[in-house]
Amino acid sequence: MASLEDRRAGAEIVYGAEECYQHSIDLLEELGFPKGVLPLQGLVECGRVRETGFVWMKQKAPYEHFFVGLNTPVSYATEVTAYVDKFRMKKITGIKSKKMFLWVPISEMIVEEPAASKKITFKTPMGIGRSFPLTAFMT
Numbered sequence: 001m002a003s004l005e006d007r008r009a010g011a012e013i014v015y016g017a018e019e020c021y022q023h024s025i026d027l028l029e030e031l032g033f034p035k036g037v038l039p040l041q042g043l044v045e046c047g048r049v050r051e052t053g054f055v056w057m058k059q060k061a062p063y064e065h066f067f068v069g070l071n072t073p074v075s076y077a078t079e080v081t082a083y084v085d086k087f088r089m090k091k092i093t094g095i096k097s098k099k100m101f102l103w104v105p106i107s108e109m110i111v112e113e114p115a116a117s118k119k120i121t122f123k124t125p126m127g128i129g130r131s132f133p134l135t136a137f138m139t
Contacts, residue, residue, distance in 0.1 A: 007052070041059060061078060092109065
């Protein structure tokens with residue numbers, strides 16, 4: 001597996017809360033994801049390697065967000081990484097969803113054909129998935 005430095009070679013990197021916030025919103029819109037799917041706080045660094053699709057977002061501290069429409073808490077680590085394509089994020093690190101008493105890692109997000117179902121599916125490393133309406137993540 002490539003080292004973190006190798007995966008970040010050739011990256012476009014932005015620093016600071018305002019620049020990172022705008023970068024993350026622009027990225028989500030470009031990929032077809034709702035703006036509220038990554039409600040990260042206190043961003044300090046964001047990067048993207050367009051050739052490979054590798055992205056990362058660093059926050060000052062871990063953050064836990066409660067999605068009211070889903071009745072689900074989601075934990076975001078200090079650093080969240082993924083490989084992105086249109087309507088898809090895979091090999092995600094740094095995101096966990098709480099189900100009953102367990103924190104379950106989220107490894108993939110897929111926006112179903114938007115015109116048809118208007119749903120987003122989250123998958124775990126074990127391949128178990130669950131879909132929700134995109135409207136649950138609109139801000």
